[in-house]
Structures are given as structure tokens and as C-alpha cells.
Amino acid sequence: MDLDPHKIYMRMALRQAQAAFDEGEVPTGCAIIRISPDKPSGMGTLIGSAHNQVELLKDPTAHAEIIAITQASNAIGDWRLTDTVLYVTKEPCPMCAGAIVSQGFQSWSLAWPIRNAVAQARFSTLRTIPVATTGARSCKAS
Numbered sequence: 001m002d003l004d005p006h007k008i009y010m011r012m013a014l015r016q017a018q019a020a021f022d023e024g025e026v027p028t029g030c031a032i033i034r035i036s037p038d039k040p041s042g043m044g045t046l047i048g049s050a051h052n053q054v055e056l057l058k059d060p061t062a063h064a065e066i067i068a069i070t071q072a073s074n075a076i077g078d079w080r081l082t083d084t085v086l087y088v089t090k091e092p093c094p095m096c097a098g099a100i101v102s103q104g105f106q107s108w109s110l111a112w113p114i115r116n117a118v119a120q121a122r123f124s125t126l127r128t129i130p131v132a133t134t135g136a137r138s139c140k141a142s
């Protein structure tokens, strides 16, 4: 069993993506982890986990990242998500990219390389962290 925390958390996001697919949504999943200084490196507490719910909620903003960010903010009682890591299964759209950059995440992890030029530009200020899963790309806020 692989205990790499980045892989564990990306699997959580991938399970959310599977749930979205099963519900006929765009299969995107997201997990947000609050890093705990008293736990081993990279380990933390899940404070947000969601999948796309655009069709269910009839809400064009109900993307996995936005829902998970709202959950995480509610969980810690602060909109600033410092000391947290965001895991998402696909390249964020411009709306979500903007939200991710503005939330102050310590780092974030993406299952696939960024192809969208807008997202690339938005995330150009982020630093990389260890790869989360095979073929994954990870970034860390600078």
C-alpha cells in the first residue's frame, strides 16, 4: 500500500470525479487538505471534497473546485486557505483558476499537465511540489 500523502489525496479527488461521472456531470473531483504541522510530512485533514454538480444544482458555478473551496472556508472559518493543499483531477477552468489563485493555497496538485493558456498564466506564480500520481503535475504557491 502506497502511503504517499499526495497520492492518497489525489485518489480522494479521483473518487469524487468518478461520482460526478456516475451522476452524468463533467467528471471533475477536488479535495482540499489542511496541512498539520504535528503530522508527518504532507499529511493533513480533509476540509473540502466535492465533484461537479452543475446539472444537479442547475448552477453554472457549481464546479468541484468552487464547492470544495466553500466547504474548506466554512470548515476553518476563514476565506484564506493558507496551510492547505488543493487536489483537482483536471485543468481548472478560468473561473476556478482565479478562485484557486486568490485563496492563498499553500500548494495545489493537478492530475494532468495544464494545457489551457489562461490557466498556465494564472498558475505561473505557483511552485511545484512532488508529483501526486503517475502523469500528475503539482504546483506550490510561491
Ligand SMILES: [Zn+2]
Residues within 6 Å of the ligand: 063, 064, 065, 092, 093, 094, 095, 096, 097
Ligand atoms: Zn471550474
